[in-house]
Amino acid sequence: MRTMKIPKRLEPLIEDGLIDGVVRQLMSGKEAMVFVVRCGDDIRCAKVYKEANKRSFRQAVDYTENRKTKNSRQARAMAKGTRYGRQAQEAAWQNAEVDALYRLAGAGVRVPKPYNFHEGVLLMELVTGADGDAAPRLNDLSFEPELARQYHQTLIMEVVRMLCAGVVHGDLSEFNILVGSDGPVIIDLPQAVDAAGNNHASDMLERDVANLRNYFGQYAPELLTTDYGREIWALYEAGALNPEVKLTGQFAKSEKAVDLGAVLREIDDAKDEEAARRLRLQTPAQ
Secondary structure (H helix, E strand, O other), X not given: OOOOOOOHHHHHHHHOOOOOEEEEEEEEOOOEEEEEEEEOOEEEEEEEEOOHHHOOOOOOHHHHOOOOOOOHHHHHHHXXXXXXXXXXXXXXXXXXXXXXHHHHHXXXXXXXXXXXXXXXXXEEEOOEOOOOOEOOEHHHOOOOHHHHHHHHHHHHHHHHHHHHOOEEOOOOOHHHEEEEOOEEEEOXXXXXXXXXXXXXXXXXXXXXXXXXHHHHOOOOHHHHHOOHHXXXXXXXXXXXXXXXXXXXXXXXXXXXXXXXXXXXXXXXXXXXXXXXXXXXXXXXXX
16 A cells, blocks of 8 residues: 655654554545554544644634633633633644544444544544445435435434533534444534533534434435424433433424513512502401
């Protein structure tokens, strides 16, 4: 197998014996470049994060809300936007994906297996298709209705498994799901959020699920009427979500539209009744 010239960012991994050679560049995305690399007899992939000024993905405040920093100095520097603060924010952004990947892999979620994170490079499993080559992305394929329904159900249950592990992907769509030899695999997690610590987590989960519904609904239109997102979040909030949960795809609103006028009238009536009661207590019996 031929190897290419070693990119500068991968040189430290060669020097430290983590990889033995670079086969080819796999892709260049908005926040990273990915290379196919050799590690002994294994073929893996190395995700090289782009520097902040070379990335187009905006580190939106919705995603970074409540992300932990190592210390208060880092937090202050990040808030002020100093050079040290930007470096700390960049490290936190990269670590978010690494932490999420290890947590989700440990929980049995269908993500690439992580091996190492070194000098801003994430070394992980290369997901391959049935032909042994790098797996295609979901958006590069088309599906018969039955397989679309099957993959949709698989991915909905992966969303559940992720949420049970306390993680919401935050940017899940057909563009960051690979179709490996044994089914879909979820990738690209730098914007993953902590479900319990982020006020936008429920909206992000609903958007992730809606993206799945709309994509697979092209091939199986009955999926377009489902509402798994709100059903999943309601179960999560109620403490009733688990990886084996049976979902219906439907969500019945429990809250009825509030008639504000009726509520105010009830308050006025209660006040009148209380005033009458007090008056009776103050009036001596005849």
